[in-house]
Amino acid sequence: MVAEMNVRELSISKNDRTSMPAIANSKFLTLPTILTLGRVASIPLLVATFFMDGWRGTVVTTSIFTAAAVTDWLDGYIARKMKMKSTFGAFLDPVADKLMVSATLVLLCTRPLEVAVFGQLPWLLIIPSITIIGREITMSALREWAASQGSKLLEVVAVNNLGKWKTATQMLALIILLATRDCSRGGPAILVGSGVVLLYISAGLSLWSFVVYTREICKVLRR
Secondary structure, three states: OHHHHHHHHHHHHHHHHHHHHHHHHOOOOOHHHHHHHHHHHHHHHHHHHHOOOOHHHHHHHHHHHHHHHHHHHHHHHHHHHOOOOOHHHHHHHHHHHHHHHHHHHHHHHHOOOOOOOOOOOOOOOHHHHHHHHHHHHHHHHHHHHHHHHOHHHHHHOOOOHHHHHHHHHHHHHHHHHHHHOOOOOOOOHHHHHHHHHHHHHHHHHHHHHHHHHHHHHHHHHHO
């Protein structure tokens, strides 16, 4: 009887250990997910502070976006290192990024740059903004379609190094443009210009990465 009970206990403990990762991964709220939800919740604050006059509004808006950019990297790092990946977190993370970036681009387009060099070019930020937002919408639809077609296509549209460079350039460009928007009335034109250049580079990388993804999908479909 004792031996039989020990065998049962061992089998139960083994089953518990094997089910632990599944339970951990099925948690709705993990630390990375909470950080991601924080990014989503900060968007209304970003919008509200953007229309505040004076340097305080500029500082607060830039700080909110910078914190969001940092948590974008941090939640992924924590999820990988501490094995806190979850299905909900994997879904929410790119959505939060797209919402934050899209909101910031729209806000910047509502106030054209007033630097003398760019004063006659109201479309300067509109072109890369439409390119970036359009690419993100198209890629989201493409990834959803790939997910319905099987694992091979889903692997092809997974985020690659080019996409990471695009995101890094995009975040840096938006931080610069947010930080210098109050200084644009006579501030350092070269700093504002660097933000514009980086935004166009990000738009170019967005298109390039989209072409790469499309080409890889075509290769898989031809097999």
